[in-house]
Amino acid sequence: MKVRIKRDVNFVEYDVALQDATLLELLNTIKMQQDSSLAFSSGCRSSVCGSCAMRVNDKEVLACAYKVQEGDVIEPLRNVEVLRDLVVNMDKAFQTNKRAQTWLQTYNKEAKLTHEDEKINALQSDCILCGSCYSACPVYAVNAEFLGPFALTGVWKYVSDKREASPQEKIDTVQTNGVWDCTLCNECTLVCPQNISSKADIEKLRMKSTMAGYNDPNFTGGLSFDGGLSF
Template sequence: MKIKVARYTTEPEVTETVLEYEAEMKDATLLEMLNEIKTKQDPSVTYASGCRSSVCGSCSVRVNGREVLACAYKAQNGDLVEPMKNSPVIRDLVVDMDRAYAFNAKAKAWQKSPASSVSLTQENEKVNEIQSDCILCGSCYSACPVYAVNEEFLGPFSLTRVWRYVSDAREKDPSDKIDSIQTNGIWDCTLCNECTLVCPQSISSKSDIEKLRSKSAMNGYSDPNFANMFGGGFGGTMFDGSPSF
C-alpha cells in the first residue's frame, strides 16, 4: 500500500514537500501505517497521537481533503495525508491549536462558577449530552470555510461549546455568553454543515448555531445581515420591536 504524506517545516523558512511511502500492510488504520513508516522507514515523519481509541482527538489530520482521526481511518492505497487547516503548522502533520482554543475564551465557553445548585434531571442531561462528547480534535475548526474570509470568526469549535453551557440548567444567566457571540459569531456562519459532516462524535455544530440564533432573538438580537439588506433600517444588531425606518 502506498500513501502520500505532506511534509512541512518552518525553519529556516516554510517549506512543503509531498513524499510517497509504501508499506506491506492490510486493513491497517492510518495511524498504524504512520507508525510503521516512522519506525522502519523515516523517523523524521512527525505527527501526533495519543489514546489510539478515538477519544483524545490528538491524531486528527486530513486525508484526501477531509478531516479524520488517524486512529480510526482505514488507510487506502494512494491516500494523501495533510495537516489540519486554519491552524499554523508546527511540523509535518502537527499543527498549533492555540488559536482555536483561544476562541473558547472569547466566546466565554465555560461554566460560570459557582454554578446554580440545580438538581439535574435525565431530561436536563439529554439537552446537551452529545455536545459534552466533544473530544477537542478540531475537525470542525479545520473544515470551516468561513476562516478564508474572516480569521476572527469564533467558529463551530467554540460556538457548539457555548450552546453546551447556555443550555445547561445550572447556568443562571447565560446573557453574557449570548452577548459575546454576536460579533464574528453566529451570524457569520454560512450554515454549510461542513463541520457536522467531519465530526467524529456526530455533533451538529450547525444545529447548535441555529439554536443560539433563536436564543439570541429571544434576547433582543437580530441578524445584522438581514438589517443591512434594508440599508440598516433596523438600526444595527439590536431590535426592540419598534419601527426605526
C-alpha cells in the first residue's frame, strides 16, 4: 500500500505491506521498519484523547480510527504551527477556550438539574479538543483572532447550563471575533469525530445574542423609518 506523507514542504511516498489497517498502525509501521525519523502524535488509540488528529485527502481524521487506503495523502492539521512532520503546536488553538471563558464562571447554588437539563448540553461535553474543527474552519484563513468552533461550542455549553448564574457575561465575550464571524459553512461539523455540530451551537448563540440586544455587525444598515434602506 502506497501513501504520501507531507514532511516539511515536500511529500514523501512510502510503500507499506499492510491491509485493513488504521492510519496510526501504518505510521507506527513506517517508523519502526522504514523511517525512524517520521514524527507524529498519538495517545489513547481509542478516539478519546484527540492527539492523533491529522488530515487525509484534505479532510481531518483521527489516525487511530481512520482505515488507511491506497494512495492516501497525509498532512498535518491546518491553521496551527507545524513543529515537525505531522506534529503540530495546539497552544494557540487551546487559547481560544481561555479567551472565550469556557468554564462555569458564577455558580448558581439554587439550580437543580433534571435529566432533561443534562441532555441539553451533554453532547458538547464530549468534545475531545482534537482540533479537527479548528483545522477545517475557513475563517482562520482571514481572521486569526476568531474564537472558532470548539471554543464557541464550549460557550454554548455553559450558556445553556442552569448552574451558570451569569450567562450574559459569556454572551458579551463572544461578540467580537466570535458568533458573527462564523460563515456557518458547517465544515467543523463534518469533521468532528464526536458528531458535535458547532454550527448549530453558534446559531443558538446568535439567537441568545439577539435576545440580549446584539445585532450582526455585518448588517448594521437596516431600514430607515421611511421604508428606504439606510447606510
